Amino acid sequence: MAMEIYWAIILPFFVAFGMPVLGHVLEERSRARGVVTTLAILASFTILLASLPSILDGKVLVYEIGKWIPPYGIVLAVDAFNYFIALIVTGIGVAVALYSIHHIEIQTAVTKFYTLLILTTIGMLGVTLTGDLFNLFVFFEIMSISSYAIVAFRSNRPAAIEGALKYLLIGSVGTSAILLAIAFLYSVTGTLNFADLASKLPMFQNSVVPLIALALLITGFSVKGVLVPLHAWKPDALVETSSEMAGLIAGVSSGVGLYALFRVVYTVFPYTYSIAPLLLILSVVTMIVGGLMAVIQTDLKRLLAYSSISQSGYVAFGLSLALFTATGVVGGLFHIFNHAIAKTLLFLCVGAIIYRTGTHDMNKLGGLASKMPLTALAFVVGALAIIGVPPTSGFISKWYLYVAGVEAGMIPLTIIAIFMSLITFAYYAKAINRVFLGPRTTLLKNHPREIPLSMLMPMLFFVAIILILGLYPQPVISIINQAGSILSIKAAYVTAVLG
């Protein structure tokens, strides 16, 4: 019998809380803790995968915790929209944990690192699967607080503390906005269940309180989803974060933030078409600001952080267009997937470069392609996927986004999106040129060589996924297609939860 989906959250939770004990027992064996973490997240991924046939049948799976019926009890509601994101979260969590097994040896406080890694993953998974606003807030806080700690992990570096403090302060105000919105909504409707809110909020269309709550929710989720002007914490926070965790925060947590934003906007609130212009403006401005800032960066991690902001704009663009065409849902969700995989891959490549050279300053790097050919190949494939060049998965997602733009009649915005892809090409060309091409710089103290196989394996796995799904995207498209249009998502969700 297949395990219920809530075990995908509970099982890693036990491992996270057991990790300090395990760390005490396995004092000298950091790798064993890494293996346990990898297995815990892999178990979560496997439990989710067991529900794939039901999702492909177009079902919405509802789990009532403690058999309390909704809207009174806690529910997990899984449809194709969030199932896909949950698979991304756990899949990338496994790869990051695997990569860190070798990489973590250069760090201290291994037990804390793995506990935080599991908690971040669980937080993201919980945000994705939960069916009510208060639990979404709780999981959002688990994800946020553990990621603040991860950013501050290298506490001997002032920049890490500075980045973490900025992230903490801005993130806390963002989550406070979410909590305030929850209070407003509860005061008006008396419920926090997504489906119940969706059925009750149309009765309060003349009240201004739900609108204020929605504005607060958009603000709170936009901080994590890095939409301009709430994005500025990200580059400072990611520069001193360990590369694999930077990949998870940049690639996956922004996707989860955007998922939460669009889930709430589309499933819970009735003013869908009034919100569309705001979301479209935010997405296009995010694309432009992130892209332009990435062009002028000299630090590889900062460049990737700004690139991540720009790509969040693309995701938001697709999901905003979902109001007008179902292709927008496909483009947006596929780009969350593509960005998560490619950005994590790029950060893992930066981790490999730091592992061998000790720097991520582009001016100190050069000519690494001859010494680290597989890392160079992985970086180039990741960059091509972000730009959207065939035959990578990025081409599919970007193509769907452009087609959605044309179908929705947003031609000028689509042209801006295409132009920003050229800018994306420009800053990745610069990064590849500075880091991998040309003669090897004499500024490096070490003699770089290829990284160990355990670090290389997740990177090559991502390369394979990017290329395979670029040539044969059908498996991903078939899951996303089950989500259908925004209106059908809402109707199916509400019916399944409330019965």
Place this chain on the structure above:
Amino acid sequence: MSLIQIAVVNQIFLAAIAICLLLVYYNQKKYPVKRTKRKLEVYACGERLTGQEMQIYSEGFYWAFKKTLSSIYKQLLAFHSGKVSDYLTWLLFAIVIFTLFLIGGVLWA
């Protein structure tokens, strides 16, 4: 867009790459180049430059682009000041703008 169209675009792109590689291979076979040390040296105004001297610094990349958009970059850099108080001000500003936009949007609809 159908998946067949995606497959066709992918195949055209891969075929183009394959043709380019074949042309390079054919060219190198027909006109082999002996890479002597002198041939690889870089001369500029009579000076011999090392490879490292020839590399463009990150700041120098796309300088014309940056110069053209200098006024925009000035604003962007001012916005990314690194000061938390600035970022929090923007956050509060966003809440106000979003609220006004939503109320305006709903009233207009």
